[in-house]
Amino acid sequence: MSHWLYNHQWHSAQQGIGDLLLEHELPQQPPKPEKDKVVAFNKVATMYIRYTLVFRKLEECYDQMVHPQKRRLIRHMLDGTIGRILEMKQELFSLELLEYSYFDDLLTDMKLTPADVELPIPRYFLSENAKVLKEREKLLGSILAQMEAQNDTKPEEEVTMTTEEAIQLIQVHERARQGQLRARFMKDIKLQAERDKQSELRGHPKLDKTMAATIIQKMWRGFSQRRAVEAMRAEELVFLGMALPVVKSQRHTAAYLARKTEVSLQCSLSVYSRDVRSGTSLLLDVSYVHMYICIQEKRHGTQEQYEKEYIEALDTVKQRLEETEGPDVKEQMQDQIRQWFIETRDATGKFPDYPDEEEGGSEAIFKKREELKADDNEEGKGKKGKGKKGKDKKEKGKKGKKGKKGKKGDEEEESGFVLAPSNFVPTLNDSSLNYASTWQDRDESVNLLQKHDVELIKDAKRVEIEAEIRKQVDELMREELKNLKLAIEKDKGKGKKGKKGKKGKKGKKGKKGKKGKKEKDLTPDRSIEDLYTELVREGIIVKCPKTRLSEYVGEYSFLATTLRRSGIEPMPSVYDVKRLVTEHCILPMGQEVL
Numbered sequence: 001m002s003h004w005l006y007n008h009q010w011h012s013a014q015q016g017i018g019d020l021l022l023e024h025e026l027p028q029q030p031p032k033p034e035k036d037k038v039v040a041f042n043k044v045a046t047m048y049i050r051y052t053l054v055f056r057k058l059e060e061c062y063d064q065m066v067h068p069q070k071r072r073l074i075r076h077m078l079d080g081t082i083g084r085i086l087e088m089k090q091e092l093f094s095l096e097l098l099e100y101s102y103f104d105d106l107l108t109d110m111k112l113t114p115a116d117v118e119l120p121i122p123r124y125f126l127s128e129n130a131k132v133l134k135e136r137e138k139l140l141g142s143i144l145a146q147m148e149a150q151n152d153t154k155p156e157e158e159v160t161m162t163t164e165e166a167i168q169l170i171q172v173h174e175r176a177r178q179g180q181l182r183a184r185f186m187k188d189i190k191l192q193a194e195r196d197k198q199s200e201l202r203g204h205p206k207l208d209k210t211m212a213a214t215i216i217q218k219m220w221r222g223f224s225q226r227r228a229v230e231a232m233r234a235e236e237l238v239f240l241g242m243a244l245p246v247v248k249s250q251r252h253t254a255a256y257l258a259r260k261t262e263v264s265l266q267c268s269l270s271v272y273s274r275d276v277r278s279g280t281s282l283l284l285d286v287s288y289v290h291m292y293i294c295i296q297e298k299r300h301g302t303q304e305q306y307e308k309e310y311i312e313a314l315d316t317v318k319q320r321l322e323e324t325e326g327p328d329v330k331e332q333m334q335d336q337i338r339q340w341f342i343e344t345r346d347a348t349g350k351f352p353d354y355p356d357e358e359e360g361g362s363e364a365i366f367k368k369r370e371e372l373k374a375d376d377n378e379e380g381k382g383k384k385g386k387g388k389k390g391k392d393k394k395e396k397g398k399k400g401k402k403g404k405k406g407k408k409g410d411e412e413e414e415s416g417f418v419l420a421p422s423n424f425v426p427t428l429n430d431s432s433l434n435y436a437s438t439w440q441d442r443d444e445s446v447n448l449l450q451k452h453d454v455e456l457i458k459d460a461k462r463v464e465i466e467a468e469i470r471k472q473v474d475e476l477m478r479e480e481l482k483n484l485k486l487a488i489e490k491d492k493g494k495g496k497k498g499k500k501g502k503k504g505k506k507g508k509k510g511k512k513g514k515k516g517k518k519e520k521d522l523t524p525d526r527s528i529e530d531l532y533t534e535l536v537r538e539g540i541i542v543k544c545p546k547t548r549l550s551e552y553v554g555e556y557s558f559l560a561t562t563l564r565r566s567g568i569e570p571m572p573s574v575y576d577v578k579r580l581v582t583e584h585c586i587l588p589m590g591q592e593v594l
Contacts, residue, residue: 003450006065010074013057014435017077017428020050025425033416040417041095045103048088049110052117055081063123066302067450068310073434078122079593080427085119087422089583095417100576102560114556114575119582121549125590127300139529140543143536310452317454318461329466333473337362341481351485354478361474549586552578 024031024047034040058081062074092101107114126133161169237243344352355364438456447453523531535541554574563570572580 003066003448006061007444009057010061010065010070011440013054013061014077014432014440016050016054016057017081018432020047020054021425021429021432024419025422026429031418033418035416037095037417041092042103042106044088044091044095044419045101045106046110048085048092049103049106049112049117051081051085051088052119053112055085056116056120059120059122064296064299065450066299066306068303068307068452069456070439070450071303073431073439075124077428077431077435079591080424080431082122082587082591083424083593084422084428086583086587087420087424091419099580100572102557102564102570104556104558104561119579119587121582121586122590125586139532140536140541143533144543147537306451313452313454313457314461317457318465321458321461321465325462326465326469330469330473333362333470334477337365337473337477338480340365341484351481351488354474354481357471357474362470362477549578549581554578 024043034043055078058074058078062071062078065071065074093099104114107117234243238245341351344350355361360367444450532541552574554577556575557570557573560570
């Protein structure tokens with residue numbers, strides 16, 4: 001797949017998220033409670049399916065896209081989508097009070113198959129934690145090796161044998177060996193005698209060098225011709241699409257082999273979901289597995305290279321901006337703050353107090369000025385709205401009398417099903433806004449290699465540089481304001497009063513009590529490795545064989561909904577168990593955000 005195709009797939013997933021947010025998550029009017037459980041279940045199940053489709057697209061985009069800045073936004077969206085899927089699963093459980101749900105009728109209406117909504121395990125769970133997992137495996141291996149060495153050092157009981165028993169055992173084995181050799185020798189003599197007798201009867205000449213060379217040549221020519229015919233037959237089967245091409249054996253990593261097995265299984269399963277009426281050979285899909293995985297590995301290498309270049313660019317761009325734009329930004333801030341000093345002195349007759357760092361510093365100054373400007377602009381509108389206040393108060397008074405009667409009706413309306421508030425919808429909304437403002441209409445015709453965008457780095461680093469410079473400017477302007485106040489007080493002869501005014505700042509020490517209570521460490525004198533070793537020795541942590549969830553093959557239960565309508569509870573299949581393991585174990589534990 002090309003860069004354009006993955007960008008298009010990302011755009012499609014983003015459209016799906018946007019539709020879900022507008023229709024269900026953030027509607028203009030709050031939804032009414034749904035009293036019919038079947039309608040409520042269909043609504044939640046539909047959202048669950050649509051989020052799953054979005055999740056599959058985003059997971060593939062994140063695994064194969066090489067643009068470092070796009071991948072960061074996709075990762076943010078991916079975490080929010082996974083979290084929302086888990087919340088939808090909890091809603092389904094609250095409606096049916098069952099761990100496994102069936103929605104084959106909804107899949108039929110949406111023209112989907114169970115394979116289209118299968119939850120894949122995000123590949124970045126392993127790729128981004130590869131170093132940690134390797135270190136953990138090494139630690140576990142070293143601990144097990146030490147335990148085996150300690151067990152081997154224990155003295156074992158030696159089996160003793162007397163001299164007579166040893167001699168008898170040796171004699172038995174020696175006599176058996178001599179008997180086997182004698183029998184073999186006699187057999188060879190007998191066979192040779194029979195061959196000589198047959199040659200005399202047939203009149204065959206005795207074997208010489210020429211005869212031996214002829215026999216060897218005959219055997220070799222027959223073997224070589226048979227091998228050539230087998231090779232031609234194999235080529236013909238590959239040409240007809242009835243066999244796989246022979247790939248030369250190469251050394252590959254464990255990740256490559258595991259991915260090859262997974263993709264081969266997906267290709268073999270796709271046979272059941274393809275339309276075979278066209279007559280095309282479905283084995284051709286499997287023949288491109290090797291090429292497909294090689295392209296994926298190449299993209300992963302490109303991701304690492306672009307990531308390193310992006311991290312280096314963050315520092316270089318920041319240094320360049322500090323050198324070129326930093327002095328101008330600093331001077332502009334100082335001029336704005338000095339102007340604020342003068343405006344405040346002209347308005348109040350004295351210099352203002354400079355906000356502390358906890359209050360925001362000079363940033364709080366500019367916020368207040370913007371708020372004052374906004375208030376001035378709204379003064380004209382506020383005068384027109386005064387006449388309506390009296391009417392609003394009267395209406396509120398009338399509504400207040402009827403409020404007691406309306407409580408019962410509200411309770412009846414709220415008896416239906418309503419989606420619980422989500423922790424991940426704000427994440428999805430922020431990601432959607434970020435995508436719309438940054439990537440939706442961005443022209444990338446020049447960036448064919450999909451490397452990082454320098455202009456986006458500049459925009460982000462300007463904010464950081466402005467915050468750092470603002471702190472420096474705040475320190476300088478505090479000193480400057482302090483000197484101005486001292487100079488004015490000296491002129492007026494009020495220097496003592498200025499010194500007394502600073503004592504009020506001592507009361508800020510009481511903020512120390514806001515610190516949260518630290519959790520007690522029950523094992524303060526032990527390291528993590530020591531605790532890990534103890535868990536291994538007690539048998540709590542065990543080295544298990546690596547097994548992928550895709551190796552457990554099971555089919556979706558297509559009659560489950562029909563059985564439930566008949567009042568029969570269906571038995572969960574292997575497919576259902578796999579899905580529950582993914583939803584309740586792998587996805588929640590794969591990321592700290594979830």
